[in-house]
Amino acid sequence: MLWTAVLLFVxxxxxxxxxxxYDLLGLHEKQTSVVGSRWVTVGxxxxxxxxxxxxxxxxxxxxxxxxxLTTSVAFPVAxxxxxxxxxxxxxxxxxxxxxxxxxxxxxxxRGLLGGxxxxxxxxxxxxxxxxxxxxxxxxxxxxxxxxxxxxxx
Numbered sequence: 488m489l490w491t492a493v494l495l496f497v498x499x500x501x502x503x504x505x506x507x508x509y510d511l512l513g514l515h516e517k518q519t520s521v522v523g524s525r526w527v528t529v530g531x532x533x534x535x536x537x538x539x540x541x542x543x544x545x546x547x548x549x550x551x552x553x554x555x556l557t558t559s560v561a562f563p564v565a566x567x568x569x570x571x572x573x574x575x576x577x578x579x580x581x582x583x584x585x586x587x588x589x590x591x592x593x594x595x596x597r598g599l600l601g602g603x604x605x606x607x608x609x610x611x612x613x614x615x616x617x618x619x620x621x622x623x624x625x626x627x628x629x630x631x632x633x634x635x636x637x638x639x640x
Contacts, residue, residue: 559581563577583622
């Protein structure tokens with residue numbers, strides 16, 4: 488079962504690494520795109536291997552990947568369907584959502600969110616997704632303000 492978790496997470500890491508390199512960091516627009524994207528993918532794969540080797544079940548892999556998908560993709564999908572959405576806000580929301588979900592997952596798995604969230608959310612074990620969504624919303628607000636400030640220059 489351990490190797491199944493490692494293989495699943497490494498496969499997902501390759502996709503995540505490419506998405507981070509090309510979509511979030513914009514490496515496809517730069518001269519060093521191939522080298523940079525490879526380093527990002529290697530870093531994500533290393534992190535995925537560490538996570539998979541320290542997980543107790545495949546459910547952890549599915550929960551975390553589902554949380555990352557929810558928080559990193561929710562705002563970009565909504566942006567496709569709505570007018571007047573800040574492109575920079577969407578990019579920032581995906582970044583904040585990814586980081587917020589991973590940090591929230593680590594904190595929740597270590598029992599550090601008990602005092603910050605209600606007990607019924609803590610009992611589900613999925614409170615980190617709510618923290619990731621709040622981080623994504625914060626990221627959108629920061630990115631939108633940043634783009635407005637840049638437009639005023």
